Amino acid sequence: MKNSAPDIRIENLTIGYDGTPVVNNINATLPGGGVTVILGGSGCGKSTLLKNILRLNTPLGGAVFLGKHNILTLKRKAFRCLKQRIGVLFQDGALLGSLNLFDNVALPLREHTRLKSSEVSKVVKAKLNLVGLEPFVDYFPNELSGGMRKRAGLARAMVMDPDILFCDEPTSGLDPINSAELDELLLELKESFDMTIVVVSHDLASMKTIADHVLVLGEGTALFEGSKESLLATENPYLRQFLDRQGQKREAPRLTMPPLDPSVMKMDCTRYLGDQDNK
Structure with a gap:
């Protein structure tokens, strides 16, 4: 892993909307020169965290450092200069x-x-x-x-x-072949350019391919930060359920009322389709 690309340091960061927290008290260091995957289920706050790191949203508390710069205290012109050193791949490409x-x-x-x-x-x-x-x-x-x-x-x-490349769900909506090709492209960029890459994703296959470092969000907090190898070896019940793709067991739905009587329908479909029950 290269050392001259900037780290991203997140300190006591609480993020949310309209004063309501989505994720509380995040503390993490995303190492420079490698690929960090921000992982978690739908609605856990991954994209919200990315928006706060990019200062598209304002955090409820805490600080974010890109290299030595606290983005939340930079003045407008200084932040504009910093943004020129940041690249963002949006989820849908965001082409005009x-x-x-x-x-x-x-x-x-x-x-x-x-x-x-x-x-x-x-x-x-x-x-x-x-x-x-x-x-x-x-x-x-x-x-x-x-x-x-x-x-x-x-x-x-x-x-x-850019010194830092952010990718929001880069494999979302892609077939397995295109997803694998995009993963390989990100790995080639890591090897060819001295930059920090941060990928927001829920794609476990992609994470296993590209990640050097992983931050996992869930249950309103940061559940894990560390190497991919440490994450895959975890015994944490929630993380194991996520990594092993185990859904919650649910009882079979029970029918609580009889089906609709065909006589209440606006069209008498037997007139056009025939009485299927009598065939």
């Missing part, structure tokens, strides 16, 4: 439908740099080549498959050569 692939990926360069058009073109094509999409520069998002849109979003997230 009115722009073709080239212009979607070029957008951050045109917004934040003084590069000439020829230089922008060179960088964009290099990043699209990185994700295997250079032949599709003129395509619009609705002409791309789901997996291609994810990779296009990744190219845009990488176009500014």
